[in-house]
Amino acid sequence: MLTIKRLAIDTYPENTAFMLRESNGYSAEQFQALRKIRVSDGRAEILATLALVDEPALLKRGEIGLGEQAFRRLALPEGASVAIEQAMPPPSLEFVRRKIDGDTLQDDEVSAIIRDIAAHRYSPMEIGAFLVACAGFMSTQETLAVTRAMADVGNRLDWRAPLVVDKHCIGGIPGNRTSMIVVPIVAAHGLIMPKTSSRAITSPSGTADTMEVLASVDLSEEAMRAIVAKEKAVLAWGGKVNLSPADDVLISVERPLRIDTFDQMVASILSKKLAAGSTHLVLDIPLGPTAKVRTQDDAVRLRKLFEHVADKIGLVIDIVVTDGSQPIGRGVGPVLEARDVMAVLRNDADAPQDLREHALFLAGRVLDFDPALRGGRGYARALDLLASGKALAAMERLIEAQGRQPVKFALGEHVHEVLATQEGRVGAIDCHRIARIARLAGAPMDKGAGIDLLHKVGAQVRKGQALYRIHAQSRTGLGFARDLAAEDSGYEMAG
């Protein structure tokens, strides 16, 4: 038996255990050759990657060091006694191997894999193997099984209502912060819309990051329930309520490997919706040359897959393929996007009209789910709720209910303007490039960092006129972003 010592070493996302090379009668090197050990006190258990320590300062004989992830997940106190053994690979890895060999998996086999992944029994390497095997070929039935299994392993919210609406965009378009306009419109109408959002993974801001500029988003399930009971809606970060935890683990591997298949996208989004208790979903698929979906054929293929899986899991889905040819709104990054959203809700004269129109369109489709409004009357109702200030009032109530931010986040004070190098009309704006520049400036970690787009596609600009403004909170961030913009600004002039 070994005694647990907590080591303040963060090896995200992996569990790591540390052992003296010469210690305790365990043949540490033989364990390490197999890379993984099982640490257990007979009840709690984790699998961990083993690092061998030759430095007696770090560990004493008879101790096993646990890094932060391992310590937290094992959830035993320091000093507790544990035994270790060579970790048998999770039995479900055999199914992964069959998938690698080209087999199609049964539902229960898919379930077993997803359960083990959610329980952190797979190493990133093993998760990568599963994802790559799935990227090779996945049947619709397998995608459905993954979706169901992912929704099943975490928490399931139940709002005890026949109509729980939701709206989701597959992402990829900077500034496209419509949820923060759609939710207050729908709440003002009176439908239940408990919106859980993610933080940005590869983009300069997620809805949770931007909403957090205005209010707390880090809400417990109880807090969410109380707010929804009163306001019909909420705009919360989904991380605290443990929806589809396997998805978070999968994403931690998909991101560095840049695996972004339609199957994974469908399973990821729909499993979260199922777990969040949504019954009716409007799904936005932006189509454009620098968006996630770049051809009409792909849009149709993705749409059919979403429809098939949604139908099988009992989710009513309304899919809209929208213009993803350039960023939406002006601001890119949390503070700048929050500014645009509030300008639209306040009906400011200079509010970005594309963001306003896109949000109204989506809100209208969501409201169309209301039996009382059938027949396409949703849009008119949405427009009325926005123009009358009722949506703004609903948003203010949501902010109060969630907890208004005590201080106002400032826009990054380090500023650089990117100038037009020639006179002409803006022909195209590269969504992917703009997102990368905004991220290098510091978004979303630095809430005030980002890009303020001064001209959009179609605008006539003079040589030397500013195309956009980069904001950063640090000189370093500004430097990174400026260098990337100097290489390629993401703007292309027409003709």
Added chain:
Amino acid sequence: MLTIKRLAIDTYPENTAFMLRESNGYSAEQFQALRKIRVSDGRAEILATLALVDEPALLKRGEIGLGEQAFRRLALPEGASVAIEQAMPPPSLEFVRRKIDGDTLQDDEVSAIIRDIAAHRYSPMEIGAFLVACAGFMSTQETLAVTRAMADVGNRLDWRAPLVVDKHCIGGIPGNRTSMIVVPIVAAHGLIMPKTSSRAITSPSGTADTMEVLASVDLSEEAMRAIVAKEKAVLAWGGKVNLSPADDVLISVERPLRIDTFDQMVASILSKKLAAGSTHLVLDIPLGPTAKVRTQDDAVRLRKLFEHVADKIGLVIDIVVTDGSQPIGRGVGPVLEARDVMAVLRNDADAPQDLREHALFLAGRVLDFDPALRGGRGYARALDLLASGKALAAMERLIEAQGRQPVKFALGEHVHEVLATQEGRVGAIDCHRIARIARLAGAPMDKGAGIDLLHKVGAQVRKGQALYRIHAQSRTGLGFARDLAAEDSGYEMAG
């Protein structure tokens, strides 16, 4: 800039760098989200996985800790100044991604991947992704490109002779230690046979492990050259001469994922042969229900792939498909196998005849490469060299030249006999099972651990008679092996 501190933490096979979470003006968490950083002094560089430390005892501000792998591979002294930056993924990862998407890669793309893998620029997760994508589909041209690229990145031995013979078995059959008989026979005949072997990866012993019972195998290239100049042959561990180093990295991922495709096997074996300077190779493919190749169709497919690739890289290959239905010889494990090998070389009356015959057959095929012996006269010559004691003398000279072991390795003193549970004829012996039991007993790390098979297929045994004897050097090892044998001994009685 940060100062290097060496940390005695072994994170095989990965490079790991340790940084204080709050330190040095670097946004450590942003680096970690991307999992890999580039550490460089402007000339030397490595990529490393980042672990964040919150414990000031381990690192001071301004320091970067390097684990053993990272420290050794960067090869800069402690205290040297380095800069770190977000590691751009190696550009060749883009080719891996295309492979995941189902593309076929060009030769130069394959080369770039293998070069980056050999230079430790890929994480295990990325290597896994490459291997799984290849397991999905690989063209013959791609297998050839991988083979060439793997041979190219390491050392290439050149023996300055038109005929450099070699013999290789794809493995999987316990006790099949023919190289240690074939090499002295061929050396006694006078052909050049500089045999480099691996240590066991998943088996209870590799040729290098068994040869090491008798002599040093850890030879430099210079030492190998001197021995070959004098004795025509050598039986060395290949690890010291850096042949096909990408193979070792790939194997460190193939093993835990249990990826064992024909393409990888061909590339692994032939790249090592090409790098080792072999011109003529006899390749042994054992076929049997518990061997690596289990059907005649598979044997034909594997053989064609070997022939195709060997032909393209200019290696003369003679492939033999042999009986892999049960272990060969009696001993399984380094000391026991060395005993069998020496018994055959000494022409002992009770030497295992199946090992003798198999070795003679293979030696004959190798000798057939000699133009002076064409027409199948190799076997008779091999028999003559063995029976006359000339092969034994050659082996003794090799042992002396490589450096005889000063102490005799003892057989493991903890012994357990596995008994027949019924009377009858031995119908089958499971190669895979016997190998696992021998490994749990401690082989190959404990040289005296292993299994001594007392009866082979066809033998008539009484109930309660010992089928085999497990030897272990530790009580724990014996316990593990005994438990596994109790579950299933690996022996099946006929009728």
